[in-house]
Amino acid sequence: MARAPQDYDDIPGTFVFDAERSRQGYGINMFCMSLMKDENRKAFKANEADYLKKFRLTPDQADAVLKRDYNRLLELGGNIYFTAKLGAADGHSFQHLAALMTGSTQQDYASMMLGGGRSVEGNRSRTGKNAPSKFLSAAGAKKPTAAKLKAKAKSKIKPKAKSKSKSAKRK
Amino acid sequence: MAKIIAGIGSSHVPAIGAAIDNGKTEEPYWKRVFSGFEKSQEWMRETKPDVAIVVYNDHASAFSVEMIPTFALGCAPEFPPADEGWGPRPVPVAEGHPALASHIAQSCILDEFDLTICNKMEIDHGMTVPMNLLFGKIEKDGHWPCPVIPLAVNVVMYPPPTGHRCFMLGRAIRKAVESFPDDLRVVIFGTGGLSHQISGPRAGLINSKWDKNFLDNLSKDPQKLVKIPHLDYMREAGAEGIEMVMWLVMRGALDDKVDEVYRFYTVPASNTAVGHIILKNKASGARSSARKASAKHKPAAKHKRAAARAKSAVRRSR
Numbered sequence: 025m026a027r028a029p030q031d032y033d034d035i036p037g038t039f040v041f042d043a044e045r046s047r048q049g050y051g052i053n054m055f056c057m058s059l060m061k062d063e064n065r066k067a068f069k070a071n072e073a074d075y076l077k078k079f080r081l082t083p084d085q086a087d088a089v090l091k092r093d094y095n096r097l098l099e100l101g102g103n104i105y106f107t108a109k110l111g112a113a114d115g116h117s118f119q120h121l122a123a124l125m126t127g128s129t130q131q132d133y134a135s136m137m138l139g140g141g142r143s144v145e146g147n148r149s150r151t152g153k154n155a156p157s158k159f160l161s162a163a164g165a166k167k168p169t170a171a172k173l174k175a176k177a178k179s180k181i182k183p184k185a186k187s188k189s190k191s192a193k194r195k
Numbered sequence: 196m197a198k199i200i201a202g203i204g205s206s207h208v209p210a211i212g213a214a215i216d217n218g219k220t221e222e223p224y225w226k227r228v229f230s231g232f233e234k235s236q237e238w239m240r241e242t243k244p245d246v247a248i249v250v251y252n253d254h255a256s257a258f259s260v261e262m263i264p265t266f267a268l269g270c271a272p273e274f275p276p277a278d279e280g281w282g283p284r285p286v287p288v289a290e291g292h293p294a295l296a297s298h299i300a301q302s303c304i305l306d307e308f309d310l311t312i313c314n315k316m317e318i319d320h321g322m323t324v325p326m327n328l329l330f331g332k333i334e335k336d337g338h339w340p341c342p343v344i345p346l347a348v349n350v351v352m353y354p355p356p357t358g359h360r361c362f363m364l365g366r367a368i369r370k371a372v373e374s375f376p377d378d379l380r381v382v383i384f385g386t387g388g389l390s391h392q393i394s395g396p397r398a399g400l401i402n403s404k405w406d407k408n409f410l411d412n413l414s415k416d417p418q419k420l421v422k423i424p425h426l427d428y429m430r431e432a433g434a435e436g437i438e439m440v441m442w443l444v445m446r447g448a449l450d451d452k453v454d455e456v457y458r459f460y461t462v463p464a465s466n467t468a469v470g471h472i473i474l475k476n477k478a479s480g481a482r483s484s485a486r487k488a489s490a491k492h493k494p495a496a497k498h499k500r501a502a503a504r505a506k507s508a509v510r511r512s513r
Contacts (some may be wrong), residue, residue: 031426032353032425032426032429032430035397035426035429035430035434036396036397037395037396037397037398038392038394038395038396038397038429038434039394039395039434040353040429040434041351041352041353041394041434042352042353042354043352043353043354046260046263046352050260053255053259053260054259054260054261056255057255057259057260059280060278060279060280095395095396098394098395103255103260103351103352103394104393104394104395104435105254105255105351106255106260109255109280112280112281118393118465118466119465119466122393122398122399122466125394125395125396125398126396126397126398126399127396133399136399137399137401137463137465137466138463140401140403140462140463141390141391141399141400141401141462141463141466141468142392142397142398142399142400142401143401144400144401144402144405144430144431147397147400148430148431149430156404156431157405157423157427157430157431159408159419159420159422159423159427160404160405160408160431
């Protein structure tokens with residue numbers, strides 16, 4: 025079933041966990057929640073595919089879990105606070121997951137954060153709605169010119185060919 | 196009569212809690228963050244509130260996806276720290292204030308805010324990290340300096356309540372507090388944010404310009420903030436930055452005009468911009484008298500118009 029289009033689909037590199045994804049991803053999130061318990065983590069590790077059967081995932085969802093394809097999990101209804109538990113059960117730091125999701129190395133991701141994070145310039149919209157929010161204009165603040173915006177558009181997300189991400193390679 | 200004397204905004208980054216629990220607060224990376232809260236802890240020790248209402252969100256710790264209440268008020272006598280997968284944080288069990296909490300629930304529901312009531316509730320880092328930042332590190336067998344009332348807001352599943360709804364809930368909470376018979380001095384925390392995105396290919400987003408503007412307006416012109424649509428929060432401040440709406444519950448519980456006592460901002464703490472502000476009600480007198488006083492202070496027509504707008508906005512939404 026197709027998703028109803030939403031205004032926030034225009035935000036690049038973002039899967040908003042909305043009511044539709046919440047419904048669709050219930051099994052993913054309940055599975056991730058189960059990993060809060062040590063005995064469940066052990067059972068999952070003993071036989072991943074078998075353990076997943078309890079949660080009635082779709083084949084795509086189960087595949088994304090087994091491949092640790094974190095972006096695909098978000099797209100199929102996983103929520104980051106839940107999927108992070110899968111990463112933790114694998115013994116990974118959150119930054120490791122962030123690096124996977126952003127297609128960078130953990131070191132590059134860490135230094136981007138230390139440098140002030142990913143700039144919003146050039147990362148607001150898939151369809152060129154790159155003007156700052158009108159709610160951003162403080163009293164007396166000037167709107168940046170188009171040229172200025174272009175110059176500042178660094179660390180822009182590279183459009184990637186589907187999320188056949190590093191997680192597959194890592195396995 | 197109970198009254199709200201001040202509001203506190205604070206980020207609630209989990210890594211801050213881990214830094215406290217693992218004794219890393221003196222490391223340069225973390226010292227930069229913690230030094231920003233030293234003055235606030237001093238302020239808190241001097242202010243000695245009787246109760247703290249803490250607006251926060253759970254992060255798949257005590258709440259799952261089985262039930263997703265938009266606003267859930269903790270009316271329990273105590274709130275143990277939640278097990279977030281690796282054992283609960285080594286902080287004391289927080290004492291509640293069931294009498295004030297259930298009074299707030301009753302008053303707010305009749306005021307058309309349909310709160311979910313939690314008589315059993317565990318609290319995660321979303322609440323315990325800001326408590327640590329303002330009250331300092333307290334050993335597990337110690338005591339937090341005052342009872343707390345958790346107000347959990349759904350900001351995990353879209354859509355969270357609108358900024359306007361949050362602000363008006365703050366107003367209703369204030370009304371409830373002011374109709375409680377005991378003389379209590381109450382502070383209210385708004386937690387979460389500021390800009391951050393931790394999910395998807397755009398993870399790592401930070402927007403300091405947005406954050407500073409938010410803090411400026413929170414202090415001086417909150418009516419500007421209540422109109423911000425969710426799309427703008429997510430676009431500008433990150434998919435998870437939308438939790439900034441929780442600060443508006445805090446702001447709504449304060450006077451229209453407040454004194455900014457303190458502010459701190461630093462980037463990053465792990466993936467997040469850390470923001471912190473303390474706003475105090477002027478003279479902490481009754482609201483009506485505070486309004487009269489502010490009208491007297493600002494004779495300029497421009498200010499009068501602004502005050503009238505603010506008042507009618509309040510009236511409209513009552």
